[in-house]
Amino acid sequence: MHARADGQGRPLGFILTGGEASDYNAVSDLLAMPVGKPRRFLADKGYDADFLREELLLQGTRPVIPPKANRKAPPACDFRAYKDRNRIERMFNRRIKQFRRLATRYDKTR
Template sequence: MSDYSGVDALMDLPVVTPRRLLTGRGYDSDRIRENLLSRGILPVILPRSNRKEDIPCDFRCYRDRNHIE
C-alpha cells in the first residue's frame, strides 16, 4: 500500500490532532487538503508543478520537514 492511500487511516488514529501536517509533493491532492482542513489541520504541502491554480505554501514552516524525516 502506498503512503498516499494510507493518509485517511493515519488521520483516524486516536492521537492528539496536530495543528499542521508537513508532507511532500506526493500528497498534494484536493481530497487530502480538504480532509485535513475539515479536521482543523493546516496542510503544509508543496504544490505539484502541474497544478492549474496557485496554492500557497508556508515555506518557512515547510523547511522544518527535514527534522521530521
C-alpha cells in the same frame, strides 16, 4: 512507509503500503492514530491533492504541502513551516535506515 511524527521529529506511528500504492491511501490511517490532533500536516508533493487539503481543513488541520509542478493554479504553501519537515526526514534516517539490517536481514557474509 508513511510515518506520523510529533513536532520534535519523534515517531508516533507507521503505516506500510505497497511501493506502487498512492500516498493518499495512508493519510486516513495516519490521522486515525490514537494520538493528539495535529495542528499542521507537513508532507511532500506526493500528498498534493485538493480533496486531501479540504479534508484536512475540515478536521482543523492546516496542510503544509508544496504544490506539484504541473498545477495550473497552485495553492499557497507556508514554506517557512515546511522547513520543519526535515525533522521527519532525520527521523527516518536515525530510526529506520540505521536499523534496516534488522528489518530486512542484511548481514555481512564471510
